[in-house]
Amino acid sequence: MKTRNLLTPLFASVLMTFGAAQAQADNVVTLRVHHFLPPSSNTQVKFLEPWCAKLSAESAGRLKCQIYPAMQMGGTPPQLFDQAKDGVADIVWTVPGYQAGRFLVSEVFELPFMGISGEKSSRALWTYATKNATDEYKGVRPLIFHVISGMALHTTKKQIKTMADLSGMKLRAPTRLATKMVAALGATPVPMPMPLVAESLAKGVIDGAMMPWEVVPTMKAQEIVKYHTETDPSLPLLSTTTFVLAMNPAKYDSLPPELKKVIDANSGADVSAWAGKVWDDATHTGRQSGVDHKNVFYTVPADELKGWQKASESVATEWVKEVSAKGYDGNKLLIEARALLAN
Structure with missing residues (x-):
């Protein structure tokens, strides 16, 4: 009887602890x-x-x-x-x-x-x-x-240094506007989500990819491509x-x-x-993966990039028209976005 009486409060305490834990789990x-x-x-x-x-x-x-x-x-x-x-x-x-x-x-x-x-x-x-x-x-x-934080161009067989180098290349583009940009620069755009890029590069489905440094080591792309082309950091990002x-x-x-x-x-x-x-x-960590793999880097200078900017102006012009056709003031939205970036 004494043992039973001693166990009763202990059993009650266990039940209370279990109940409190269960209540916490339920929450x-x-x-x-x-x-x-x-x-x-x-x-x-x-x-x-x-x-x-x-x-x-x-x-x-x-x-x-x-x-x-x-x-x-x-x-x-x-x-x-x-x-x-x-x-x-x-x-x-x-x-x-x-x-x-x-x-x-x-x-x-x-x-x-x-x-x-x-x-x-x-x-x-x-x-x-x-x-x-x-x-x-x-x-x-x-x-x-x-x-x-922007895109770089990662290619398997050819270093891109000028806009002329893009001619005829099949280049992965991540979004609709990037697709238009790649075409405006003279390459053949191949739209595709990121998970398909590494295999497409390895099999030669594409000659290169527009993608951020952040995902390069994740996709082990530095082991597939040989060349990396970056843009002058004094100018706005090539694409994002x-x-x-x-x-x-x-x-x-x-x-x-x-x-x-x-x-x-x-x-x-x-x-x-x-x-x-x-x-x-x-970006710094991703870029280092290309350095460690002893790949070849090139930074497109500002003077060359001015031609790229000029060639891709049509993308913004088309966007304004498309958005305006949906009932928005496309030009006003573009000005607002640029002002927010400037501030």
């Missing part, structure tokens, strides 16, 4: 985060994982992320946006421009020689997109807008790509107010600028 919200790059990518290691860690820390462990890299939840990169919209994933990181023509207003930042650094351009993009492109993002809740971290609205609405505040605190202009800086910082 944890797991967010399914889907993206198209490998788990070793800069995107996951330096951007998504730290961002998710902040959500967990600031929510006292009540917000957790389950990250699914490399399209592990199924589908293709162009389908990611609608996966967030339809609730297949809770949060996605994607390139809106993978769906050509759907995000006309926000793609202004992808015009040739438009951007500056990833950090500054990303802050400008948040301000611009949340004011002018809200219709394009109906059905999702944008958390972060950012751009990468717009990204969005977007959340399913129903998932956001299902959160209690205190957890919504955590999501809100990790969204917006400042966080977008941080995301852009992540890509600025990754």
Whole structure:
């Protein structure tokens, strides 16, 4: 009887501890985060994982992320946006421009020689997109807008030094406007998402690729290409790509107010600028992979690039016409975007 009496409070204590742990587990919200790059990518290691860690820390462990890299939840990169919209994933990181023509207003930042650094351009993009492109993002809740810190040209058999060198080359282009730019410069554009680039280079489907340094080591592209062509850093970026971290609205609405505040605190202009800086910082690491592999580098000087700028002016002119045909003031939007970048 004495033993039984001693065990009763101990048993009650165990039950209470178990109940408290179960209640805490029941209060944890797991967010399914889907993206198209490998788990070793800069995107996951330096951007998504730290961002998710902040959500967990600031929510006292009540917000957790389950990250699914490399399209592990199924589908293709162009389908990611609608996966967030339809609730297949809770949060996605994607390139809106993978769906050509759907995000006309926000793609202004992808015009040739438009951007500056990833950090500054990303802050400008948040301000611009949340004011002018809200219709394009109906059905999702944008958390972060950012751009990468520019593109370099990576080729397998031929070094690109002048615009004439581009003639006849099959060059990967990441977005609709990059495709137009590549064509304007005299090359044959081959649009394709990033996951297909390495194999296409290795098999000779393309002669080179327009892509950021950040993904070069992730795709092991430095082992496939031999030449890297960069542009004079005193001029705007050759090209860039717009990204969005977007959340399913129903998932956001299902959160209690205190957890919504955590999501809100990790969204917006400042966080977008941080995301852009992540890509600025990754440029140095990515570039080093080409150096270590003893590849050949060339920087196109400003005098030569003026011809590239002139040849690609038609891309901006066409964009203004296309956006204006949809009922927007394309010229006004272009001026606004450039002003935000200048500031």
